[in-house]
Amino acid sequence: MKRAAIHRKSGFRDPAFLFAVLIIYFGVMPTRAYAYLDPGTGSFIFQILVGAIVGGIFYFKNFIASLKEKIARLFGRKPADDSASQSAQNADSAGRSSSTATDNKPAAANQAADSNKPADRQEKQL
Amino acid sequence: MTRERIAASFRDPCGFIFKRDGLIFRQINPAGLDDYRHLLQSGLYEMLTGANLVIKHSEVAAENPENKSVAAGGPAQLIRPEQIQFISYPWEWSFSQLKDAALTTLAIQKAAIDRGMTLKDSSAFNIQFIDARPVLIDTLSFTRYQEGSPWAAYRQFCQHFLAPLALMSRVDIRLLQLFRVHLDGLPLDLTSRLLPLTTWLGFGLLTHIHLHARSQAYYADKSASPAAHSGGLSKNGMLGLIDSLESTVNALNMPSQRTEWGDYYSDTNYSDPALLNKRELVDAFIARSEASGPVWDLGANTGFFSRLASARGLQTVAFDIDPVAVDKNYRQCRQNHEKCLLPLLLDLTNPAPPLGWENRERMSLAERGPADLIMALALVHHLAISNNLPLDMIAAFLARNCRRLIIEFVPKADSQVQRLLASRADIFPDYTQAGFEQAFSREFRILAVEKVRESERLLYLMEKA
Structure with a gap:
């Protein structure tokens, strides 16, 4: 699998260990900087380090999702219905790239935010 | 016909917006033409406008006297975007508006990566609301994605979206107004200091705010080059980063705060x-x-x-x-x-x-x-x-x-x-x-x-x- 190859290439195999290193690494760093600021550098390097971890988690999530799908198929059930989020007017259909197709979490901005909120009532205002 | 350059449009050498006869146009300079064409040819534009994520536009014949001043010399392309009735700013949005704008930005980035492009910026000012939907209005925000390169707009995303959302959700909804002072988004060190200690316990805010802020401070006075970190950010890492940011944003909710007018x-x-x-x-x-x-x-x-x-x-x-x-x-x-x-x-x-x-x-x-x-x-x-x-x-x-x-x-x-x-x-x-x-x-x-x-x-x- 292509994704697996990419993951191995990065050379990081244990996200938990790496994350612990990150916490120690940046947890003890000073929070104040007195020099001329170039906030881009820290963000750039940081996301390369973090990318190995979140990439690993992402790969693992997709792996589990596809595994669930395979097991469901094995027992003759259809995989989880994805149509709701795909029909959403908002991004989600676009946001769900082919490589994330196994991730069943609704990504749509609207759906995600709506699900967290109590139902709206028509309020009167004067 | 007089054209008046919009004062906020000066950062990107690939183009700028101007007003002519009461209508907004965007000029795409030669430097931005390649990316613009790729946006159209890759099908990304069609996909994103079809999903109402990016503003629609039509191409307009360029009137030439102005184009002579274009630095690279070649002809520029003019486009007329769908006109926005009222430009709003992030400090005028409610929590859900900012959250939806953030999720829209991430959805666009995800779709862009899939088509070989990436967002070169993720400014909250590039999002406007049309019929209660957040829409990216900057057609020139897209550039070609090269596998291995980190997301240049990661810092901006954290400052413009994640930091204010976290502060509103976890501290006080009124802290959005800090955006009025910090126009390039909330500084992460300030955000980190204002957030309660409990936010160190969740993966998302710990990583993208607290440790990110420490990293910025650590490298602030060092001449480290990102290129020195060989390997860069793989495509899987990039998708993981977007996924992680998406989960972090989704986990932030409108605080149940009593306000003067709530009742x-x-x-x-x-x-x-x-x-x-x-x-x-x-x-x-x-x-x-x-x-x-x-x-x-x-x-x-x-x-x-x-x-x-x-x-x-x-x-x-x-x-x-x-x-x-x-x-x-x-x-x-x-x-x-x-x-x-x-x-x-x-x-x-x-x-x-x-x-x-x-x-x-x-x-x-x-x-x-x-x-x-x-x-x-x-x-x-x-x-x-x-x-x-x-x-x-x-x-x-x-x-x-x-x-x-x-x-x-x-x-x-x-x-x-x-x-x-x-x-x-x-x-x-x-x-x-x-x-x-x-x-x-x-x-x-x-x-x-x-x-x-x-x-x-x-x-x-x-x-x-």
Whole structure:
């Protein structure tokens, strides 16, 4: 699998260990900087380090999702219905790239935010 | 034909926006043409506009005298984007608006990566609301993605979206206003310091805010080159980063915070017939005003009366000072796929000044007007009594910002005014119907007056004199 190859290439195999290193690494760093600021550098390097971890988690999530799908198929059930989020007017259909197709979490901005909120009532205002 | 370059459009050498004959255009310089063409040819533009994530545009024949000044010498491309009725800024959004804008940005980045492109910036100012949907308005935000390169806009995303959302959700909803001071988003070190210690326990905020801020501080005085970190960010790492940011944003919710106006509806002194009568009167006044342009509803609360205007197809901005009311209004718009209505946060007694470079980048409220019609319902007593504003100053302000006006006068006998006067001396001898009409007659012609049934309140339809 292509994704697996990419993951191995990065050379990081244990996200938990790496994350612990990150916490120690940046947890003890000073929070104040007195020099001329170039906030881009820290963000750039940081996301390369973090990318190995979140990439690993992402790969693992997709792996589990596809595994669930395979097991469901094995027992003759259809995989989880994805149509709701795909029909959403908002991004989600676009946001769900082919490589994330196994991730069943609704990504749509609207759906995600709506699900967290109590139902709206028509309020009167004067 | 005169063209006026928009003052906020100076950062990107790939192009800029300008106004000509009242319409907004975007010029794509030769430096940006390759990316622009790739956006179209890759099918990404079609996909994103089809999903209402990116603004639609049409190509326009360039008029050449101006193009000679284009640095790279070649011809530029002009496009005319769908016109935005009212430009809004992140500090005017409610929590859900900012959250939806953040999720939209991530959805766009995810789709872009899939088609071999990436967002080169993720500024909250690039998102505008069209019919209650957040839409990316910067067609030139896309550039080709090279596998291995990190997301250049990661820092900006954290500062413009994640940091204010985290502070609003975990500390206080009013902290959004820090954005007015920090126009490139909230500094992560400040955000990290303001967030409660419990936020160190969750993976998302720990990583993208706290450790990210430490990393920025650590590298601030070092000449480390990102290129030195061989391997870069794999495509899987990039998708993981977007996924992680998405989960972090999704986990942040509107705080259940009590605000002054949160319970307004339940303790009003109006009986239902009065409400219905007022609704009828306002609706009739909107029809009679023959308004055809933008409508501003000042003190709109959750937009009960704003909807009378937007239902007529009038582009309506529903301003209110209360973040909870604005959020309710926005969620209602979103749920019902309402058109022509934009709920925004505004403290009328201290509206945002023009901000940014030379105070010209981000416009003041007045610069984004005037409105064709202003509705000021149940508002005047708050300005006049709570804020000690003389009635003639209120009239002058409204006259500068609209052509027609629907305004409600709430007399002293009204229980709401009595409540405002309960804890202070009555130093408002001119706050009477006669005083109100005299002050407003200096600026407006009064076209109609109606008394709201079962109340002492008066509704006026006025036209600028």
